[in-house]
Amino acid sequence: MTTTLQILPRVLQSSADRGWNALSAALVHIPRGLSNVRGVDVHTLAMHVGPPVNADCFCDGTRLRRIQKPGDLAFVPAGFDSSWEDDAECQILRLGLHPSLLEQAAEELRGDPSKIDAIPRLQLHDARIEAIGFAIKADLEADTPSDSLFIDHLASALAIRLIETATDRRPDSKGYKEPRLSPRQLKLLNEFIEENLDQPLRLADLATLAGISVTWLKTLFRNSTGTPVHQYVIRRRVEYARALIATTKTPAREVALAAGFANQSHMSTTMRRVLGVIPGDIRRPD
Incomplete structure (x- = not known):
């Protein structure tokens, strides 16, 4: 009789110290072998980000044997146990979303949150979710984290897309008129x-x-x-920083802090992306 050993994953990077509120994220290395995962109080989305492996997956009475490739996704709703057996070591991006996030997204889509039931998806292919996942992974690996508003935006987009792909019904938006702020x-x-x-x-x-x-x-x-809130705030920070540079002799590092950037490098990178210029390109007052 062959005994399969239970293996323990190793967290390589985590959002635990980044002040994220809407979701949690971890880049996880998983050794070859069996992983039994007990149900938790959040929805879990796992995206394969390492070399392909052969995987044997089980959740809620469904078993699936597949080759996991980069970008492949699996969604396990809160409270569901699951097991995963890989024939080689692998890396995944593991995201945790509180059920209330999907409920809020259902309301945003004009649906009834009580009728949105999350279902396990052991083999989920969705280009938009994959893009969100890689954006979150890039932020985890970055030396300078993004503004928390950006992460909240990604979490909201992720929740909406999960409602469309990993629930048993979609909210009805027929006859809806776009509301605005007063x-x-x-x-x-x-x-x-x-x-x-x-x-x-x-x-x-x-x-x-x-x-x-x-x-x-x-x-x-x-x-x-x-414009989404986070993009609006970023643009206002960039424009404020540009105005300070163009009208005062305040040192660039102080301008960066006054405009809400983590440091001078963060300001320069963001300014180049938003305006196409860097602080050194802006003429200072004589």
Whole structure:
């Protein structure tokens, strides 16, 4: 009789110290062998990111033997036990999403959260989820983390796409009319963002200011401005930094902090991406 040894994964990188609220992420190395995974209180999405391996997967009475390749996905809802046996060591990106995130996304899609039942998907192929996963992986591996608003945006997009691919029904949007922020709400948010560019800006704080949920903030802000919250904040930080450089003799490192960037390098990289210039290209006052 052959005995299969239970193996333990090793976390290579984690979001635990990055202040992420909407989701958790870990880049995990898994040795060859069997992994029995007990159900947890969050939905788990695993994306294969290493060399291909042969895998034997089991969850909720369903067994699947497959070759796992980079970008292949598996979704295990909260509370479900699962097992995975690989014929070689592998690497996965493991994401954890609280069920409330999918419920909020269901509301955003005008659905009834009570009717959105997550189901296990042991072999999920979706280019959009894959792109979100690799964006999260890139942020985990970056020396300078992205603004938390960007991660919240990715989490929201991920939750919406999971509703469309890993639940037993889709919300009905027939007859829906696009809502927007009121002029007063938009004014309050704009003023708050401008006054706090040098501070971490969190969706929860902005939603409280506007008197709405985080989910509705993201939807209404995008509908009202044509831009997601995180992109709007990044552009305002870049434009504020450019104005400081062009009108004052403040050292670049102090400009970066005043505009809410982690450091001077972070400001330069973001400015190049958004404006196509770096701080050194901007003429200083005489």
